[in-house]
Amino acid sequence: MPVHKNIHIYLCLLFSISSIFCQTDNTxxxxxxxxxxxxxxxxVDKVKGSVVSVESCNSENKFSRHSGVVLDDLGHVVTIASSIRGAEKVCIKTLSGKLFPAKLVGIDNVTNLALVRVEDAQSFPCVVKGDSSKLSLGSFLISVGNPYGLQNSPSLGIVSGLERVVKFNDHLLLGLIQTTAAINPGDAGGLAVDSKGEFVGVICSTLGASKPMGNAMVLPQGINFVIPSNTVYWVCENLIKHGKKRGRMGINVKDQPQGGVVVTKVGAETPAAKVGLETGDSLLEINGVPIQSARKLVGRMYHMLAGDTIEFKVKKKDEQVVTVKITLESS
Known part of the structure; x- marks a missing residue:
């Protein structure tokens, strides 16, 4: 659906709702x-300068272009990590068409976010910081990105879900905002703002792949996702101040029918392997809190960094219950 039609529909809807409420109060x-x-x-006019194009090239001369958001007046730009992972050269292209070289600050594999910095920070207006925790179902949300290279294309939608968990490239992304605002290839890394024009998230992905429904394959529409700004700021501040990466244990787990999780794989020479975790072990508690599911376990570890130590209560395959302490390594 064209962007102007999308906006027109939502504006008409809001106008109709406003008229209904005002029927009870003539004043x-x-x-x-x-x-x-x-x-x-x-x-849209207020935020458009904060959305840039992130262009990169790797050793095989493979070119990539995604969107990015200028976070602060120091020239930090956040984008999607998959757009620049392995890149030898990264440039930021402004709305005016000017190109500026950028340096990688860091990548967060858990959220698929990357942070780069441009030296000439004066050329970039930054976003106004918002609070994504204040969003609720039905809140208006405006996205601005560069779909198919069409720079600074806005779209209007509403928040249709909160705290979504989505599998993206075999990786779970937690706590996402679901929105009906249109998202297309090239938009990833772009801007999402609320009705005050404040930054509330980074455009993440869309359920763009066809899904089976009966005997037909259906292409989902209007099911798009945004990484909350509160998560974005936490990740980027950690990369700027400490440069620390997320921690990992080196295991795969799955839910058990009776509750809890069981270890299905232990990587060689990983922190989990070093403390004796094995395939078939059941994880009962993390830092004294019962582990109810694999998703809950991932949530508990979401903000843990390399160097952090976690205590697990584990039931071994021989039914013996032991306590182990695992120091996480860089992901």
Whole structure:
């Protein structure tokens, strides 16, 4: 659906809702469709300079282009890690078309976020920091990205889900915001703002692959995801201040029918292997808290970094229950 039609539909919907509420109070004037349209235009105009194009090239001369968000006046730009992983050269392209070389600050594999920095920070207006925890179902959300290289393309939608867990390239992404705002190839790494024009997230992905439904394959529409700004800031501040990477144990687990999780794989020479964890061991507790599912375990470890130590209560294959301490290594 074209962007202008998408925006028009939501504006009409809001106008209709406003009219319904105002029928009970003759002293309250409903905002006109033009008022709402102008408000959206103002927000888009306010944030468009904070959205850039992140262009990279690897050793095989493979070119990649995604979107990025200018986080601060120091020239830090956040984008999607998959867009620059392995790149030998990264450049930031502004709305005016100017190119600036950028240096990689760090990559967070858990969220698939990457942070780069441009030296000439004065050329980049940054976003206004928002609070993604204040979003609720039905909140308006405006996304701005560079779909198919079409720079600074806005789309209007609503928040249709919170705390979503989505599998992306065989990796679980936690705590995502689901939105109906249109997201297309090239938008990843772009900007999501609320109705005040404040930064509330980084465009992540869409359920773009066809899904089986009966005998047909159906392409999902309007099911798109954003990484919350509170997560983005936590990740980026850690990369800037400490340069630490997320921690990993080196195991795979799966849920057990009776509850809890069982270890299905232990990587060689990993922290888990060094303390004697084996395939078939059941993880009962993490730092004294019962482990109910694999998803809950991932959630508990979400903010843990390399060097952190975790205590597990483990039931071995011979039914013996032991306690082990694992110091995480860099992911």
């Amino acid at each position: 309250t004037k409903a905002p006109s469709l033009l008022d709402i349209e102008n408000a959206v235009k103002h927000i």
